[in-house]
Amino acid sequence: MAEPVFFPFATSLDFGEVATISGTTLPDGAPMDRRIEGAAALETAGPSDLAYMDNPKYTEALAATKAGLCLVSPRFADRVPAGTVVLVSPAPYHAFAKVLARVFPSALKPESAFAAQGVAPGAVVHATAVLEPGVTVDPGAVIGPGAEIGAGTVVAANAVIGPQVRIGRNCSIGAGSSIQAALIGNRVIVHPGARIGQDGFGFAMSPKGHMKVPQIGRVIVQDDVEIGANSCIDRGASRDTVIGEGTKIDNLVQIGHNCVIGRHCVICAQVGLAGSSTLEDFVVLGGQVGLAGHLVIGAGAQIAAQSGVAGDVPRGARYGGYPAQPALSWARETAMLKSLLAKRGRKSDAPEG
Template sequence: MMTDPVFFRARSRLAVADITRLTGAEPIEGLSADIAVERVAPLDQAGEGDLSFLENPHYLPMLATSKAALILISPKFLDRAPKSAPLMVAREPYRAFAQIGIALFPEAARPQSFFGAKGVSPGAVVHPEARLEIGVTVDPGAVIGPRAEIGAGTIIGANAVIGPDVRIGRDCSISANAVIQHSLIGNRVIIHSGACLGQDGFGFSMGPRGHLKVPQVGRVVIQDDVEIGAGTTVDRGANRDTIVGEGTKIDNQVQIGHNVMVGRHCVLVAKVGISGSTVLEDFVVMGGASATVGHIRIGMGAQIAGAANVKDDVPPGARMAGTPAQPLGDFARELALLKRLVKETRVRSDTKNEG
């Protein structure tokens, strides 16, 4: 009989006072200080020893039946919660939940070595001219090229490939089968399985005699605290660097073209496509499967809805939707008008048929 594997085990138990110190959340009056949690779970599945949270009003009915040991709750929902619920009040419950989750399960916060061993595996290939600081972990099958430099605390996963002269900072996680070349990587960067950084940008001089390849001689620069999802590709620049700013979070299967500049703390959801030489200013959010043409600028804090296609510059703070992308209000009015026209056409057609 097969055992049921547990992939993440809590490193410790957190009592009410620990959670207050960690997150600033405050227990409601009468909550026992002896309560402790060692796992996290959704409201409807939580039980003894589990921490859960409530931030979305959609889940309010679950409070009455939840068996969670502790529940983080927003102040705005406190008067709608059962009096008997074991509540701790947090300004941002989801963020507090994340802080506690990291404290309980630090290994889940970034990819780990598959083999749990420190140091360089005998099955890895590390060029003698590569420079690895003390504390680097390299799993079997990984290849590290000449003159590559890797900082302390970084993990290089199984079968990952680190090309010549690549620089990777400290406390990074490079997952299995990732390929990194022609790149400078900052500290605390997470690159998930199958991501490819630094390959050719897609550049050709096209004409009736054929398409002449344009050499791509730029680099990829990934700043500190960036996370890059599985299967994502970041092309190196053609004649300048492709840059991803600090704190930016990139989902799976995103394509970033050559010479693109992504600002700080941007969020790019799955299957986003950013064409060459586009600039995203800080805190831009692009929904799943949205895309841009090349050589445009998306202003600071702008939000692009899922599946939208952006063909022109976007001003700071704008909210855009549709194809071609337009201000969200215009898009909504357009849809409403189209819906009304369809309904009126159907009514006229039905009336004519009855006559």
Template sequence: MDTIRFFPPHEGMSLSDLSGLCGAELVNPDFGDRQVTGIAPLSRAGAGEVAFASSRVALPDLKKSRAAAVFVTSRLAADVPDGVAALIAAAPQLAFALAGAALVPASVQPLRLTGAAGISESASVDPSARLEDGVTVEAGAVIGAGAEIGAGSVISASAAIGPGTRIGRNCHVGHGVTIQHALIGNNVIIHPGARIGQDGFGYAPGPRGLVKIPQIGRVIIQDHVEIGANTTIDRGALDDTEIGEGTKIDNLVQIAHNVRIGRHSVIVSQVGIAGSATIGNGVMIGGASAINGHISIGDGAQIAAFSGVAGDVPAGVRWGGVPARPMLGFLRDAAAANERAFGKAGKTDKDKRGGGQ
């Protein structure tokens, strides 16, 4: 695979330095001076590349690996082939991520469409906007009246920042993003096409049809949040929509008005969260799940993909299914339904009669 076009190899880092950077133990110090220049999957990593194996599922690829080094758990260290350096780490994937950030730093930085710094001549910046030194505004971007943007932040091409919006320092706003009625902290990454701060979906039925309910809240995004491409976050109706520090939101997520998400939570692609739901700290919500409005999901809870959460979820539990329920019960119900449909042998009545294909 041609990665050099977009992610050139590192000039070289010794395994001794890399192991210290990643908190890993280099089993054989004789490999300490070996240079690594990039990362690759275990199945095809070669000279100069580092990979990882975190479970026995990876054993077939590990035993025939030709990587320069592999991050492994202590249980897998004996399975690393001769000539491949074993780097023991409690969490091999985490160590690999740290290695990747050091060896291929461009891969973890948002894309800049131009290399120019400062404010593009083709950008439109209202005279009343306040931009600290070191802000970059790329071609075609629009900065509204009274907006404030902190030092080191990048507003990419064709992004639009609404009046009065505040964006902290060292943020990256991707191309085509729109932000309005929002207060954004430091070190926030917003990927292309995201829509933040538009009015929420609220109507009151009347004798002549639906009447729009005023949406006068804001979106508040704390430090170190990352928001995926084409995700939408509506501003609050009367209260605020809030995203807590360190939370990571995938592409194509819908977050409705007045939703509150705690710190360091993970929301995977195509999740929909209805208005006024409260998501705790450290919550993980699997892809394509639907979260009902006005409910609460407790700290540390995990919701399986394709789940429908209709009511409150306690802290620290694992739930799944539609409606979502404790994982053990969901799996038991799923197994029972499968048995009713296909029988214990996993065959339909037609299969049992010899008519299956």
């Protein structure tokens, strides 16, 4: 039985085309018309493959690679073996991504399982829903009353689009996801199992019990946002939850009601944002970061993985630890604690008397 190819190579490129796409220059004497037919890691790449390297951990793999063409940063250019043509780039990973987007376009976002436009048998589209030409709806998907979906958008199998939801053009709505009380921009990717627009965790607590508070806001997702598999974005309580343009959200992320996420933020897996948190533009949250509610994380700030943030973070700051604090203070505190523990250990090992 032949092994399936999940992401077919859309087109081969000659070395000159790769250099143009990646914004690099071929070295003198390199064969302009030689072609790449695939892309692979340094260890597995062959003479017709493109590879890249920008991490010193892989220096040995670079020296042994058999890739036909390799993108590297300037400091590693002299480590490329003689049989591999080198393309020097200040950002080889970014350059590699540009080339892969050209030759593996089907890997950029979830696609229809049936690869055919239109409403498939087994899908349910309400009579009052409006779908522009070129929308694809897979079997089992449900489009609610009054929903509107733009041209080129794919709604994968068993996804549920709630009443009055608006989804822009060229979006990808993954299998088994659900969207309600939301306005979605253009070129948004929602991966399988994501939940957008369910009510937030809001209760008026009292000794006699906890009264559920109606959540009457929306979720606004701006253009070019990506939302990872099984992530949840609650709708606002009294105002909207907002996800800014170009923000990328990993799998298994929880964003509470009334949160406002700025433009081009990066939120890694298993992050949890309590309600009414605000991230300004270009914030980065490492995996498993937790934010208390009603905080402001300033533009360009970065929070290290597994940090617990209990207070506001200034613009451009680097924080880490639990509770989170400036990274330098956190490093000093950790070093001091190790030193104290080491001293205590030496004392306990010393002979008595």
